[in-house]
Amino acid sequence: MEIGPGTELEPARGALLVADESGRGSHRLVLPASCQTPLPALVQQAIDSGALLANRPIEGQVLLEAGAWRIGLSQLGELQRTLNGRGLELVTICSSQPHTHVAAAGLGILSQWPNSAAPTSPAKPDSDLQVHQGTLRSGDHLETSGSVLLLGDVNPGARISAAGHVLVWGRLRGVAHAGCQGDNFARIVALQLRPLQLRIAGAVARGPEGAPPAGFAEEARIVAGAIQIDPAQPVWPLSG
Known part of the structure; x- marks a missing residue:
């Protein structure tokens, strides 16, 4: 099996590690819509599966596509340490959840809204x-x-x-x-x-x-x- 840029590497639990097509060592880490597995373990599985399929260590920068996951400051810090321990740097988070943006700001991580647009109305999980x-x-x-x-x-x-x-x-x-x-x-x-x-x-x-x-x-x-x-x-x- 040949693994090249742009190949999607999928672990059993549903997260996706997608290699950057430019070959610059940048990767997209896409979280599933929902999962019972704790976030650090889910990410660890994605890295392990990606490295196994690629037959090489996965290193470089990471864009985390978190979707609607509500990630707090301590949880995001743990995730960041997990990635750093594997030679990966979390540089950007794409999220539709305001709590996750706040946590990213607290750690100095760049964050963005899907389609580069922040919501202008109250978030559904937090109507007030x-x-x-x-x-x-x-x-x-x-x-x-x-x-x-x-x-x-x-x-x-x-x-x-x-x-x-x-x-x-x-x-x-x-x-x-x-x-x-x-x-x-x-x-x-x-x-x-x-x-x-x-x-x-x-x-x-x-x-x-x-x-x-x-x-x-x-x-x-x-x-x-x-x-x-x-x-x-x-x-x-x-x-x-």
């Missing part, structure tokens, strides 16, 4: 989560009745508010108000949290002035009646 693509500029105000995930920056002079959590995949430098209907458990999370003003329910605070911690997203929450800013938890507080 609104996803908005694009930077908010001075004078803009984005307000939602649930939680909001912004794929972009909030510039000085812009405002973002939500009855639930405010999640910013980018720099938050304007004004953010989470729990605007009185939810004291709401959080504000951003890749860089340097706002002019933060509000959670009735609590108000100014953003920190120092440099953000390297490699961490940041979150603001109410602790003992006051807003406290810390490195974000491994799982962002998305609803659902």
Whole structure:
């Protein structure tokens, strides 16, 4: 059996490892629509099967086509380590799941939406989560009745508010108000949290002035009646 560029290498459990046709050592790793096998084990099987069929180690860069898989930060980190241990580098994730995009951003991995288009309406599994693509500029105000995930920056002079959590995949430098209907458990999370003003329910605070911690997203929450800013938890507080 001859294995060449473009040949699809399929393990028994349904994941596909597809060699790049250009022969540059780049591969597509396509996850099945659903599977009971844990993700790292599923990926390990795909690599093993690909190497067996190709009769050589599979190395190079990987585009992970994750579809609707909901992959958290810790799970994605484990997957990244699994690939690195086999000489593979996860460079891009294609996903239709906002949670997976957030996790990718937390690890500095490039992510993209299918057909290069982010959803403009709430994701079905999370009916109270609104996803908005694009930077908010001075004078803009984005307000939602649930939680909001912004794929972009909030510039000085812009405002973002939500009855639930405010999640910013980018720099938050304007004004953010989470729990605007009185939810004291709401959080504000951003890749860089340097706002002019933060509000959670009735609590108000100014953003920190120092440099953000390297490699961490940041979150603001109410602790003992006051807003406290810390490195974000491994799982962002998305609803659902």
